[in-house]
Amino acid sequence: MSAPMRIAVAGAGLIGRRHIELIEASQGCVLAGIADPSPAAVDYAGAHNVHCYADHRALLAQEKPDGLIIASPNALHLQMALDCAEAGVPALIEKPVTDTVAAAQRLCVAVKRTGVPMLVGHHRRHNPIIKAARETVATGKLGQLTAVVGLWLLKKPDDYFEVAWRYQQGGGPLxxxxxHDIDNLRFVCGEITEVQALTSNMVRGFAVEDTAALLLRFANGALGTVTVSDATPAPWSWELTAGENAIYPRQDQPCYVFAGTSGSLSVPTMELWSYPQSPGWHAPLSRNPVALAGYDPLVEQLRHFLAVIAGREQPLISVEDAMATLAVVEAVSEAARTGQKISPGHIMEQAA
Ligand SMILES: NC(=O)c1ccc[n+]([C@@H]2O[C@H](COP(=O)([O-])OP(=O)(O)OC[C@H]3O[C@@H](n4cnc5c(N)ncnc54)[C@H](O)[C@@H]3O)[C@@H](O)[C@H]2O)c1
Structure with missing residues (x-):
């Protein structure tokens, strides 16, 4: 059996510590070190028997890890990933891949030039729910996809906004x-070619939106709507319905509906609706459950990252793919600002 891989983590905050727990629980890897300039990280690293570096470049040079998980604030992702590319260290970069599409374009160039594999942490693609939804659409069980509905409605507590960056530009729910939802929709339905959007900050009056309404056109011709608000008590969000994280009390409700000419699917409730006999609005509809495998998407993401480092698997979410997700979000902001239809493809071309 080969030796466990040595995986380091840059940014030992909320999600970084979750990655560290997963590394420590894994048979395939061990924690190689932590990079984080905060005083709290030094004690945390000590408790986990590794060295804490204030600078990720020192960690890369000293520890020479087999891989680095980048779990630092968004604006630092680009430089850390560029440094990994130069050092030949594969990286798992938390979402969003970078803070802007222009920065993601720079990273794409570095990845192509160096050939160092990079995976982006849109971990919901590893969730069996989303894999089964993608499979249902891809195998034609819904027929031709016509319409998609997405809801992300929940209530963030008031103290969430005591941290400054959360009410400044880039800190809102978009x-x-x-x-995350855009990445799920792209993974299940394919590329989004056109976006229209309205945003509102009516509830809190912050610089960032609290509510947004989107219209989407997919390359396959389907149309979609997504409604977002972080200011309402409601069960219809991935967080509250997917059961991915126990801190959110799970509700037996859908947050997406995928509708096609032969059937429709609610997700994560995974109910497939269709006509067993001749179709028509007066005929009885049947409701069938879609079977799911059961595993933790974050555990699966780490397994996949180790396989990517070893060259056994290609990244499920490449930097280029994650850039396309980020471009849709930038298109939403641009569409809301200008009142125009915006093409995410155009945003990427402009940034290249
Ligand atoms: N996949 C998910 O569901 C998910 C969930 C939460 C956060 N995230 C992403 O993970 C990243 C971190 O988010 P978080 O909520 O853990 O933030 P956080 O603020 O809790 O943690 C960030 C950590 O980075 C450290 N840091 C700051 N500057 C650094 C530097 N120069 N080098 C190394 N470390 C540095 C901070 O001290 C802090 O410990 C963000 O990009 C966020 O979007 C993803």
Whole structure:
């Protein structure tokens, strides 16, 4: 059996510590070190028997890890990933891949030039729910996809906004939360070619939105709507319905509906609706459950990252793919600002 891989983590905050727990629980890897300039990280690293570096470049040079998980604030992702590329260290970069599409374009160039594999942490693609939804659409069980509905409605507590960056540009639900749903929708339905949007900050009056309404056109011709608000008590969000994280009390409700000419699917409730006999609005509809495998998407993401480092698997979410997700979110902001239809493809071309 080969030796466990040595995986380091840059940014030992909320999600970084979750990655560290997963590394420590894994048979395939061990924690190689932590990079984080905060005083709290030094004690945390000590408790986990590794060295804490204030600078990720020192960690890369000293520890020479097999891989680095980048779990630092968004604006630092680009430089850390560029440094990994130069050092030949594969990286798992938390979402969003970078803070802007222009920065993601720079990273794409570096990845192509160096050939160092990079995986982006849109971990919901590893969730069996989303894999089964993608499979249902891809195998034609819904027929031709016509319409998609997405809801992300929940209530963030008032003290969430005591941290300054959460009410400043980039800190709202579009870049923090909606980006996950956009990535799910792209993974299940394919590319989004056109975006229209309205945003509102009516509830809190912050610089960032609290509510947004989106219209989407997919390359396959389907149309979609997504409604977002972080200011309402409601069960219809991925967080409250998917059961991915126990801190959110799970509700037996859908947050997406995928509708096609032969059937429709509610997700994560995974109910497939269709006509067993001749179709028509007076005929009885049947409701059938879609079977799911059961595993933790974050555990699966780490397994996949180790396989990517070893060259056994290609990244499920490449930098280029994650850039396309980020471009849709930028298109939403641009569409809301200008009142125009915006093409995410155009945003990427402009940034290249
Ligand atoms: N996949 C998900 O569901 C998910 C969930 C939460 C956060 N995230 C992403 O993970 C990243 C971190 O988010 P978080 O909520 O853990 O933030 P956080 O503020 O809790 O943690 C960030 C950590 O980075 C450290 N840091 C700051 N500057 C640094 C530097 N120069 N080098 C190394 N470390 C540095 C901070 O001290 C802090 O410990 C963000 O990009 C966020 O979007 C993803």
């Amino acid at each position: 870049l923090i939360n909606l980006i």
